[in-house]
Amino acid sequence: MDIRKAIPIGVESYKEMIGSDYYYIDKTLLIMDLLTQKSKVTLFTRPRRFGKTLAQSMLRTFFEEEIDIEGKVVDNSWYFAGKKIMEAGEQYIFHMGKYPVIFLSMKSAKQPDFDIAYHRILTDIISEFERHAYLLEGNVLTLSQKKLYNAILDHTAGMADYTFSLKFLSDCLTKYHHQKTIILIDEYDVPLENAYFKGYYNQMVDFMRSLLESALKTNDSLQFAVITGCLRISRESIFTGLNNLEVVSVLDENYAEHFGFTQDEINSLLSFYNVSHIKDDVKNWYNGYLFGDTEIYNPWSIINYVKDTIYHNTAFPKPYWSNTSSNNIIQELVVKADSSTVQEIERLLAGESIKKPVHEDITYGDIYQSKDNLWNFLFFTGYLKAVDRSFQSDMIYLEMKIPNREVRYIYNNTIKEWFYRKTEAMDFSALYHAVFSGDTETLENFLKKQLSESISFMDSAEKFYHGFLLGLLGSLQGYRKKSNLESGNGRYDITLIPYDEQQPAVILELKRAKKFMDMEKLCQEALQQIDEKNYADFLIEEGYSLIMKYGICFCKKSCKVKISKEL
DSSP states (O other): OOOOSBOOTTOOOHHHHHHTTBOOOOOTHHHHHHHHHOOSEEEEEOOTTSSHHHHHHHHHHHHBOOBOTTSOBOOOGGGGTTSGGGGSOHHHHTTTTOBOEEEEEOTTOOOSSHHHHHHHHHHHHHHHHHHTGGGGSTTSSOHHHHHHHHHHHTTOSOHHHHHTHHHHHHHHHHHHHTSOEEEEEESTTHHHHHHHHHTOHHHHHHHHHHHHHHHHSSOTTEEEEEEEESSOOOTTOTTTTOTTEEEEOTTOOTTGGGSSBOHHHHHHHHHHTTOGGGHHHHHHHHOOEEETTEEEBOHHHHHHHHHHHHTTSOSSOOOGGGGSSOOHHHHHHHHTOOHHHHHHHHHHHTTOOEEEEEOSOOOGGGTTTSHHHHHHHHHHTTSSEEEEEEEETTEEEEEEEOOSHHHHHHHHHHHHHHHHHHHHTSOOHHHHHHHHHTOHHHHHHHHHHHHHTSOOOSSSHHHHHHHHHHHHTTTOSSEEEEESOEETTEEOSEEEEESSTTSOEEEEEEEEOSSGGGHHHHHHHHHHHHHHTTTTHHHHHTTOSOEEEEEEEEETTEEEEEEEEEO
């Protein structure tokens, strides 16, 4: 197969994307929109892996008057040859290569305590000072400015100097270039999210507030700034008094097409690589996001699936997005779910929608101030999508659903992991005694209690109940657990086979009823199925003297248990 352009898995540098001839979906009209709308500070909030870092790299490549190690200006114009921005008009092209640029990514600030995270951010800040070390040449900077610049480079400056460092660097750049500075900050909320889950949130908030305030508020050296992240963080005053901040979230139609892939872009991509036959799978698994009213695909998952398809690495879609980061937010939702939240999660997993008030200026510290806040987090970080919106009692309400099959997979696996962890910590002696003593009443009551506290996480109810029961039996000692294996004339559900032939073997056949009134009948049918399909034959042949047969019927959060024994 002639692959004309490489597929850019994990390529976040615009120069590498174009210079190495990767397939690039042209998002350069973001430049035109930023120049047209002239916002002083723009904050784009988008889910992770939706092209934020690549967009920032593209902006830097276009706007920056880049100076090489010999002190010469680098011509980056060829990176935009044939791109949409070059057809937008001279009033936009005029800005190419005209500005000093500060570029700071915070996506690596995921350390276990504040000191290490703080130094990680400082390292990235110092790298920007090193990149602009040409400022120290000549007499543009004063002696005091050079002294502070060198102190920052040498890690000998104090915290106050580092919190002021972006403002200081922009002043130096503006003085040297005779042109105001553009500041680009990528994934600004990663340090805040990590700090929340690691327990040093307030310290990180204080540092970030000081750093960003000095750079973005009343900075006379600032041309404009673009910030990206998953969430808007404002209530704790990260952007105190910043009255020139424009927040562009997934609720807004403005800039909607610049992050993620549109339907037309997907069609062109699939056609280019001659894989249009996977179009339906792509839509079911990776589509479903709405930015404003624009339908958007997950770009990270798309390019991975296309590449795997081209090179025959897979015959079906995979949950690529689930492996790019932790799913702490969903884990928080599941672990602390009350009965009403459990019902809402089950509705979502069943393909239904829930309606919640939404507001953008929440913080990680606010998650448990209201039950609705966590749903807000899930929406803005891409785990839910809006299918309708309304305005009631001075609040915006969103009707939300799970976007696609990939995100549903994340819910399923997160919930399963939580369920298995929960079962590991439980005492199941009463359950096991009930099974082997034939105490159907105790067995029913135990299962009902566990069902009331669990979430139906599988694609179908039958699979859920099967996995649910296997999980409860997982810590049973002295028995092999077999599931869905061929025996006799059919496939049994679960069999417990003792290592000691003197102990009873157990066959459990499961049914699911749509109505409570049918549970008794289906239990009898389950027992009849065990006999008619001779599920016990292999146990008899192996010499087990006592075989206990259970017909168990589930209906929603209830169950019915019947037993028969074969001696």
